[in-house]
Amino acid sequence: MSDSKNKLAAPVAGGAALAYKFRPPLPPPHSIQRPRLLSGTLGANRYSAVVIQGPAGHGKTTLLQQILQRAKDAGTETGWLTLDMRDNDVSRFNTSLTTLVNTAVKIHPTNIAPLPYGNGAVDHLLQLLDGAGGPVSLFLDEFQTLSEPVNIALFDTLLERCPPNVTFYLGSRSVPDLARGRLMISGRVKWITPEEICFTAEEVQVFLTLVGLHVSKAEANAFRESTGGWPAVLQLVQLALKGKRIGRSTLLSWISGFQSELRDYLADNIMSDLPDRKRRFLLRTSLLNRLSAPLCQAITGESNAQQLLEELVVEGLFVRPLDVEQHWFTYHLIFSSYLNAQIESETPQDIQSIHRQAALWYRDNNYPEETIHHAINAGDLDLAADTLEIWAPQLICSARLQTMENLCELLPKAQISMRPMLAWGRTWALEFLNRKDKAGLALNEFEDIVCSLPNSITLSKSLKILKGVDALINDKFGESMAWLEKIPIETRKQSITSFFEMGALANLKTIQCLYQGRFTEAREFALIGESLGYQGEAAFSGAYSTSLVALTMILSGELKLALKQLTDEYNRKEMIVQGSLVFAPLSTVYGFALYESGNFVAAESLLSDNIDSISQTLPVDWLILAYLVLARASAQSDRSHADCIEVLDNGERLGLISRLPRLVRAMRRERIRIALLDNSCQDISLLLDMPGAATDGNLPDSWIYFSEDCNDDKICTIRLAIGSEEPELAQALLESAIAAAGTTGRVRRKIKLMILQSLLHLTSMEKMLAQQVLAATIELAMDQDYISTFVDEGPQCLELLAELLKNTQANSAASFIRRILVAGGYNISPLGDNDKPCALIENLTKKEQAIVKLLTSGASNVEIADQLYVSRNTVKFHLKNIYAKLGAKNRTQVTNIARRLLLV
Incomplete structure (x- = not known):
């Protein structure tokens, strides 16, 4: 290993060290104004985005600088971000976007009023932009470096939904998809081509x-x-x-x-x-992506490096400062490519030593990523591996998983095998990213390392925890708990690595208790995990813990408290800034809670925006929850069921590709539920016997996966028995299941089973008994707003509730039944005068007004998206806001309220 390892400080990432990314570079000397291009890009609110595209040397950055200055002169709020390859890490990109917007609008996140259903990453940025009060111009240079699909989807969503006061200006060598898609067709994107950038005579x-x-x-x-x-x-x-x-x-x-x-x-x-001294300076520093005087001095020996850099700028030698203070500089790509070729031709023997000097400077100044890249180019793999090993815990705890994976790919296996904590970090990253095959190999390699160090108690414990996590991700929970049952949770002050591991261990024990129905213990373990994540600054494992705390409440009958805590957590500044991967477990459970309480549109919008990151990073229980809730919410908000079926197809496809038979089985059970509601029951029971859905049944009979609380095989069998008129079988199954749910405190499951029992009585021509059971179910559910549990059982349940409403004397029960009926789209008596809204809660935007007009004309979400040249997810996002502003719960109410307010 490198003899300089003991000199390594704890690395830092981002922060002030990358401040230059958020400052526009100074314009080159003698740059000329481009009025012909400027006049077409600065029209008031004409475009959501202006794409300036062309190869290197076409003046994209200079044109962006001129547009920015014109915007500033006109009183527009502006922000600048120079992207690079490192922004493909999902967490880092989200942080960069947040910093960009905060810089432009100058509104501190804590000064923003929380949204009623919490701020997701996109919601938060949109709220900041909407609160600017005037025009905002945001500039993103080097856009072609962005390739991560999750990040591109996040940016596209932000662009598509941005308010009319915001324009994004993108500089890119390649043509981004948004310059060819629906936004371009709708006239919201202007594309300045390479031919247009070139100078006229x-x-x-x-x-x-x-x-x-x-x-x-x-x-x-x-x-x-x-x-x-x-x-x-x-x-x-x-x-x-x-x-x-x-x-x-x-x-x-x-x-x-x-x-x-x-x-x-x-x-x-x-x-x-050029004089030899200046020529040598140019050649040696050309190997750097960015330059500062101290760095240049370290690799050239020039004590007046700052003066030299400033002279090069003045002389116009393809060097430009990256910040106003002229602390950081960069060469134009054309010039740096030429210089690289020159040094390779003239003094190739110097290249590795230059890279090593740069690596050492970056190491001593706490730039770990640059240290690693230069060390690899210098052939100093020990320095690269040592640096990454020290940085690994911070990368994992802050969910910089893709960065960890990508940097490990640059190192030979032998370098990783020599460093236990580097192998540890690589394995955690691959596990969290659901790279199953790679994670399995990495885990085996980590086990080999630990076995070669038999006296390391700490590493042995780390291995067992990783084994348990790997088994959970591969949906082998019995095997997972076998690895973890003898490891005590330590809450004393410890390293961030130990805090992280103990938090993960607490989460796994929470899951075990949830499966068993031991909710008091589950809550305690989840709270311990949450506190450990907070102490270790482990955003990812902490987010899992918070989602598990809420799950415990939802399943055991505390939906309102769960919803409140999730809303508070989602609005917390630290979560807003962290990024999509951290949001994934929280988004899943928050969407679940919103759906349970009848907020179908909010649940659908939230999960639609996060389903990609959820699919990329979460274990199967979270996947089942996310896909089931999204499918059901889509069916409730758009009665065509097209979106619902597409979601189920995507979920089943993911389960088959990822070898997760329980996910496949859950999607097929949901198809059975839908078919039973539609009375299209032919051969549906065969769905579960088709390939891809066989599970090993590794849980004891009394345990229930938390994602299958109201949708397991037993409830599916009960539905089929009711649908095929097998009352004796259905009743026997219901009696034992209701008793078991009552014993374990599974309140939500008991509500569901009692609803099914009332429907069984209804199909058996025992209407009075059906209403009695349903009335008792209402009493159990109404204090905590378990609305969707009733709505999911379809028209028969809603008809029975409408009948029950006529005979219900208690105001609280009657009010709750009305809310269920409204949420389910059941046509009850019109709103009375007291319920009739006198005015909008908040004015609709132009886009929302257009959607209301289309919606009231009977257009589906797909038809609205096609008419307005936006995605279906963006339609859902706007519908969520429309429902909130109108105080509506479904499309029928939107139509009625819009007509009363003369909006259509």
């Missing part, structure tokens, strides 16, 4: 005049034809003029050489004029 003439070369219009036209108007050429002209290589008479003959090899051209016309 008039702009060429202006520039040449500016740098002291007066030419005629014909000469400017000839120049334009010779170079294609490529902006980078003008910088070469400026340098050639300074070197007195050209004048008006020699301009065209000089530039004709431009069509030949650019590398030779730069060598003959720029580098040959």
